[in-house]
Amino acid sequence: MCEWLKLLRVKHWLKNLLVLFPLLFSGRAVQPDxxxxxxxxxxxxxxxxxxxxxxxxxxxxxxxxAHPTKCLRPIASGAISTAPAIVVACVFAVLAVVLCIPCAQQTPLAILFLIAYAVLNIAYSFGCKNVPILDIAMLSVGFLLRILFGSAFCGIEVSSWLFLTVLSLSVFLSLGKRRGEIERFGTSARASLMRYDKSFLDKNMYVYLGLGLVFYSLWTFQGMDVAYLGYSIGQLALVAGIPLAMFACMRYSFCIERTASDGDPIGVVLGDKPLLVLMILWVVVMIIGVYMP
Incomplete structure (x- = not known):
């Protein structure tokens, strides 16, 4: 069972919490349906x-x-054979589409985003991940498609500022992943890494980090519809989310530059207690900000 959980990357389902962002930020998450x-x-x-x-x-x-850590993956290690893995992959893909048909608010659009995610990642796996810049773009769009899928599934519009925030921070994280891979494994671990250097990744990381934090701040204040900060618990909580987001991003950068991390966002968050605490605090203040007056 443990090998199957590793194969299905259940730990990485945490990335898919982005699907719930449109619902969470709409204030409708307290409605049972x-x-x-x-x-x-x-x-x-x-x-x-x-x-x-x-x-x-x-x-x-x-x-x-031939990889120092990926050799432990279930298929590579021989713990799970190819034939049953293919069957499970097909069953899971069909289940994903089937769930959309009766449950999604905008079924065609939700299925379109889901299939787009599948096609994007298959293309990434079958060679695009070895093309510099294109690999960053595809990783970033994968994060963005989670938000768009959640929006279509639940029938909730996505704020333009939230869209730009997720896009910018997705590029930041994708660049950080490549930065972490170089730091931990060197440029020989992946074909595209030979075409990158740390200074290029660093410069672009912090451009998109700055953009993401600006967009996030504008999204926060846009929802208040006031010229000055109020003193309601909800407004103060939303504003508190800005410095938490800033220091969470700073801590992520620290981790990929100063520790033996491969830059994967989930691995970094789960492997670093201060960053995990910052993320939990951010979630708490956002819930308070959206759902308390």
Missing amino acids: ALIQGIVAFLAFCFMASAIYVVNDIRDAENDR
């Missing part, structure tokens, strides 16, 4: 993501066997 719909959307995306992870591991099995 809307919450159930959000949970179904989250599961549907998780099923598709796991199916893609399996395809990726099958595709990369030979290369993974």
